[in-house]
Amino acid sequence: MVTKNQIKLVTSLQQKKYRNQHALFVVEGLKTVTEVLDSGIEPNGIYVDNELYKNKLGDSAILVTPSVLAQMSSQNNPSGILGVFHIPKPIEPALKGWTLALDAVRDPGNLGTIIRLCDWFDIQNLICSKDTVDCYNPKVLQATMGSIARVNIMYLDLIEFFERNPNTPILGTFMDGDSLYEQSFPKNGILVMGNEANGISDKIKKKVSHRIGIPQFGTQSTESLNVASATAILLSEIRRG
Amino acid sequence: MVTKNQIKLVTSLQQKKYRNQHALFVVEGLKTVTEVLDSGIEPNGIYVDNELYKNKLGDSAILVTPSVLAQMSSQNNPSGILGVFHIPKPIEPALKGWTLALDAVRDPGNLGTIIRLCDWFDIQNLICSKDTVDCYNPKVLQATMGSIARVNIMYLDLIEFFERNPNTPILGTFMDGDSLYEQSFPKNGILVMGNEANGISDKIKKKVSHRIGIPQFGTQSTESLNVASATAILLSEIRRG
Numbered sequence: 220m221v222t223k224n225q226i227k228l229v230t231s232l233q234q235k236k237y238r239n240q241h242a243l244f245v246v247e248g249l250k251t252v253t254e255v256l257d258s259g260i261e262p263n264g265i266y267v268d269n270e271l272y273k274n275k276l277g278d279s280a281i282l283v284t285p286s287v288l289a290q291m292s293s294q295n296n297p298s299g300i301l302g303v304f305h306i307p308k309p310i311e312p313a314l315k316g317w318t319l320a321l322d323a324v325r326d327p328g329n330l331g332t333i334i335r336l337c338d339w340f341d342i343q344n345l346i347c348s349k350d351t352v353d354c355y356n357p358k359v360l361q362a363t364m365g366s367i368a369r370v371n372i373m374y375l376d377l378i379e380f381f382e383r384n385p386n387t388p389i390l391g392t393f394m395d396g397d398s399l400y401e402q403s404f405p406k407n408g409i410l411v412m413g414n415e416a417n418g419i420s421d422k423i424k425k426k427v428s429h430r431i432g433i434p435q436f437g438t439q440s441t442e443s444l445n446v447a448s449a450t451a452i453l454l455s456e457i458r459r460g
Numbered sequence: 461m462v463t464k465n466q467i468k469l470v471t472s473l474q475q476k477k478y479r480n481q482h483a484l485f486v487v488e489g490l491k492t493v494t495e496v497l498d499s500g501i502e503p504n505g506i507y508v509d510n511e512l513y514k515n516k517l518g519d520s521a522i523l524v525t526p527s528v529l530a531q532m533s534s535q536n537n538p539s540g541i542l543g544v545f546h547i548p549k550p551i552e553p554a555l556k557g558w559t560l561a562l563d564a565v566r567d568p569g570n571l572g573t574i575i576r577l578c579d580w581f582d583i584q585n586l587i588c589s590k591d592t593v594d595c596y597n598p599k600v601l602q603a604t605m606g607s608i609a610r611v612n613i614m615y616l617d618l619i620e621f622f623e624r625n626p627n628t629p630i631l632g633t634f635m636d637g638d639s640l641y642e643q644s645f646p647k648n649g650i651l652v653m654g655n656e657a658n659g660i661s662d663k664i665k666k667k668v669s670h671r672i673g674i675p676q677f678g679t680q681s682t683e684s685l686n687v688a689s690a691t692a693i694l695l696s697e698i699r700r701g
Contacts, residue, residue: 328569332686332688332689335685335686335689336685336686336689338678339674339676339677339685340677340678341677341678341679343678362686369679400700400701433580433696434699435580436580436581436582436699437579437580437581437582437584438582438610444576444577444580444692445573445576445577445603445688447573447686447688447689448573448576448577448688448689448692449692451685451689451690451692451693452692452693452696455674455693455696455697456696458675458677459641460641
């Protein structure tokens with residue numbers, strides 16, 4: 220049994236304000252819930268609407284009716300399982316290897332895809348400017364496919380973060396940067412990716428030590444690559460060795 | 461002045477059935493409408509809700525009230541300009557250089573991003589299997605950022621297309637494929653990307669002459685890259701030379 224107040228709490232977590240207030244977030248779908256559980260992030264409540272999922276997950280899962288689950292869900296077609304978890308306390312990492320920093324990435328789908336890329340390319344720390352979209356936004360979580368549980372994500376003032384890590388190469392992508400195909404990348408560094416419409420902001424630009432560009436082919440009429448596509452290409456180049 | 465029937469026609473074009481019936485599609489936003497106009501695709505009607513856009517576009521633009529434009533629009537925040545265009549008759553290309561083929565890509569955002577990538581990396585022909593999402597879907601068009609006007613897109617039976625182009629190398633991506641970092645890519649070929657959940661289908665697999673993989677780093681726990689991210693990485697590798 221769940222109370223109306225519990226349903227209301229879960230629904231409220233679709234909004235950033237309430238996620239921050241309760242330090243809780245919601246994921247949906249068997250694969251993602253299982254991956255977040257396996258990662259050691261502390262669950263607050265796992266809700267399922269069928270015996271099959273209940274048996275899979277054991278005593279920790281709370282059986283509710285499909286209509287209660289649909290009320291809790293942010294999805295048009297609820298998947299039958301929804302997990303509420305405590306937001307992990309992020310720890311500012313001692314930098315090693317490569318770190319990705321995002322300067323005001325606003326689209327939830329882009330952030331979700333970028334988190335999945337970090338997981339694939341073993342980028343353990345993702346630093347987001349405070350005006351980057353919240354990583355516990357339901358649309359972000361849907362796009363991460365469970366990778367949220369394996370990447371350490373922090374929201375920080377980027378300038379202060381750079382200043383705490385002097386002597387670390389800071390790479391930024393620019394339309395007129397040096398071709399990434401002609402770089403030999405250092406063994407460690409920070410890669411900065413900018414906002415969808417405006418790229419890297421002026422104050423961050425000043426901190427960039429290496430200006431990189433992805434060459435355009437053909438008629439050169441596209442204005443820019445999608446930020447997640449550009450991140451995919453750059454992380455692949457950094458890791459190809 | 462626009463009639464109720466015209467508004468109804470424009471609204472109906474949000475559905476594939478009516479786009480096919482009328483051979484028309486809709487784009488929104490000044491940048492995209494201008495790019496599609498500049499590409500030579502024949503307009504059926506350009507609707508604007510303010511004098512500024514009317515002056516920019518001249519006599520061809522029809523001034524309507526914001527509430528009429530909002531009725532026509534598929535967006536929550538209409539941009540003040542909406543263009544209805546005739547769907548160009550696609551011409552099956554004589555293959556030269558590289559062609560991208562999509563096997564049942566279903567997500568509109570992914571297809572839009574992939575069209576934008578084709579534009580950036582000068583892939584002039586994009587062949588979609590008939591069960592790939594429609595490229596004139598409003599969500600696809602929103603993600604292409606105008607690139608729709610510069611890529612020749614065809615919906616074909618992929619097997620038949622391959623058979624009409626024998627001797628062309630066909631590259632496919634697989635979890636266990638040979639590392640793309642160790643390939644020297646031919647000067648021309650067809651790159652096949654598969655469905656979001658299932659990858660390349662069995663019948664297409666048999667036609668692939670080169671099995672390529674994107675190596676995973678770290679703990680290897682992510683199941684797959686997003687198809688648009690994988691396409692970005694592969695097209696960059698093909699072009700880096």
